[in-house]
Amino acid sequence: MGRYTSLVLHVFSGTGNSLRVAGWLSELCDRSKTQVVRIGKTGTPKPVPTPETITGFVFPTHGFTAPWVVLRHGLRLPRVKGGAAFVIATRAGSWPGFLLPGLSGSAVFTVALILLCKGYRIKGLRGLDMPSNWMSLHWGISRKYADKIIERGKHNIERLAQKIFSGGRHLFSFNNALELALGIALVPISAGYLLVGRFALAKLFYANWKCNSCGQCACDCPVGAIIMKGRNVKKPYWTFACESCMHCMGYCPEKAVEASHPLAVILYFISTFSLAGVIGKWLISVNPGAVILGSIVSNRLIQLMLNYAYILISLFLVYILFYYLMRIRMVNRIFTYLTLTHYYRRYHEPGISRKDYTNKDLFSEKDRTSSR
Numbered sequence: 550m551g552r553y554t555s556l557v558l559h560v561f562s563g564t565g566n567s568l569r570v571a572g573w574l575s576e577l578c579d580r581s582k583t584q585v586v587r588i589g590k591t592g593t594p595k596p597v598p599t600p601e602t603i604t605g606f607v608f609p610t611h612g613f614t615a616p617w618v619v620l621r622h623g624l625r626l627p628r629v630k631g632g633a634a635f636v637i638a639t640r641a642g643s644w645p646g647f648l649l650p651g652l653s654g655s656a657v658f659t660v661a662l663i664l665l666c667k668g669y670r671i672k673g674l675r676g677l678d679m680p681s682n683w684m685s686l687h688w689g690i691s692r693k694y695a696d697k698i699i700e701r702g703k704h705n706i707e708r709l710a711q712k713i714f715s716g717g718r719h720l721f722s723f724n725n726a727l728e729l730a731l732g733i734a735l736v737p738i739s740a741g742y743l744l745v746g747r748f749a750l751a752k753l754f755y756a757n758w759k760c761n762s763c764g765q766c767a768c769d770c771p772v773g774a775i776i777m778k779g780r781n782v783k784k785p786y787w788t789f790a791c792e793s794c795m796h797c798m799g800y801c802p803e804k805a806v807e808a809s810h811p812l813a814v815i816l817y818f819i820s821t822f823s824l825a826g827v828i829g830k831w832l833i834s835v836n837p838g839a840v841i842l843g844s845i846v847s848n849r850l851i852q853l854m855l856n857y858a859y860i861l862i863s864l865f866l867v868y869i870l871f872y873y874l875m876r877i878r879m880v881n882r883i884f885t886y887l888t889l890t891h892y893y894r895r896y897h898e899p900g901i902s903r904k905d906y907t908n909k910d911l912f913s914e915k916d917r918t919s920s921r
C-alpha cells in the first residue's frame with residue numbers, strides 16, 4: 550500500500566454509510582493489512598500504531614460536528630509518537646436532480662485536533678457526501694438516488710486514498726476551507742447539539758404497535774443505548790447514551806421504530822421554560838430575607854446550570870411517562886398517526902447488512918455486489 554505497511558480504521562456508523570467508506574479504504578489498501586476498531590462497543594482493543602501504520606477515523610457528522618461517542622473514543626486513545634492519521638466524516642448528501650452536499654462543519658477538525666494532541670501527524674481531512682440518513686427529519690433517500698451519491702463517494706475516496714496511502718497529504722482544499730469557516734460559525738449549534746440536542750433526540754424514539762419485542766434494536770445498537778423494559782411484554786427504551794445514529798430505525802424488520810414529532814413539540818415547550826428565573830423571583834417575593842439566595846439563583850452561571858439540570862431531568866421524566874403511555878395500544882396508534890416517521894421510507898446503506906456490524910473484517914466489494 551505504498552508508503553505504509555498497515556492501516557488501522559476506527560469506525561462508527563449508524564446506517565452503514567461510514568462502514569461502506571471504511572470498506573472501500575480497506576479494499577484500496579489491502580484487506581489483510583487492515584485492522585478495524587469499532588467505535589462505541591466498549592472493550593475494543595486500541596492498537597498502538599508504528600511509524601509505518603496509518604490510522605483512519607471514519608464516522609458520520611451529527612449536528613455539524615463529530616458524535617460524542619467518537620470524540621470520547623479519540624480522547625481515550627493512548628498517546629503515540631508521530632503515527633500518521635486521516636479523518637473522514639460522512640455527511641448528508643441528497644439528490645434533488647443534482648448532488649446537494651451536506652455540511653460536516655467542525656467534525657473532521659475537532660477529531661483531527663484530538664489526534665494531533667495525542668501525537669499523530671494529520672495527513673488527510675475530508676467531509677464526504679453519502680446519502681443523508683436523518684430519518685427523524687426527512688424520509689429515507691430512494692435506492693436510485695442513494696446509488697448515485699454512493700458512486701460519487703466511492704470515486705472521491707479512491708482519489709483521496711491514492712494520495713494519502715502513497716505518502717501525500719490532503720489538507721488544504723476549497724472544501725476544507727469552507728467547512729472550517731462554517732464549522733467555526735456553527736460552533737454554538739454544535740455545542741448545543743452535544744450538550745442538549747442529542748439527549749432530546751434520543752428521547753423521541755419509541756416502538757409503534759407493530760413492535761413484536763424481538764429485541765434486535767437493543768442487541769444491535771452500536772452504542773448499547775437501548776434496553777428492553779417491561780415485566781411481561783418487553784419494549785425498547787432509549788437511554789441518554791443513544792447517539793440518534795438511526796441504526797434501530799434503519800434496520801428494524803417491522804419498521805416499528807419511530808421518532809415522535811408530537812413529543813418533540815411537547816419537549817420543546819417543557820424544556821424552554823426557565824426554571825431558574827422562576828425560582829429566583831419566587832424566593833425574593835415570598836421572603837425578602839431570601840434576597841441573597843435569590844440573587845445567587847439570579848447569577849447567570851448558576852441559572853445556566855439549574856436550567857441545564859432541569860432540561861435533562863424533565864426530558865427523563867417526560868420520556869418515562871411517554872414510554873408507559875405508548876404501551877397503551879390506543880394511545881400508541883394516535884401518536885403514531887401524528888408522527889411523520891410513520892410515513893417515511895427507511896434508509897440504510899443498500900449493501901450493508903446487520904451482520905456487517907459484527908464482522909471481524911469489513912465486507913468486500915464482492916460481498917456488496919452479491920448482496921444487491
Ligand SMILES: Cc1cc2nc3c(=O)[nH]c(=O)nc-3n(C[C@H](O)[C@H](O)[C@H](O)COP(=O)(O)O)c2cc1C
Pocket residue numbers: 561562563564565566567568608609610611612613614639640641642650651652653679680681682683684750792793794795
Ligand atoms: C442525528 C443526526 C445528525 C446529523 N447531522 C448532520 C449534519 O450536521 N450535517 C450533515 O451533513 N449531515 C448530518 N447528518 C447526516 C449523516 O451524517 C450522514 O447521513 C452520514 O453519512 C450517516 O452515516 P452512517 O450511516 O455511517 O451513520 C446527521 C444525521 C443524524 C442521524
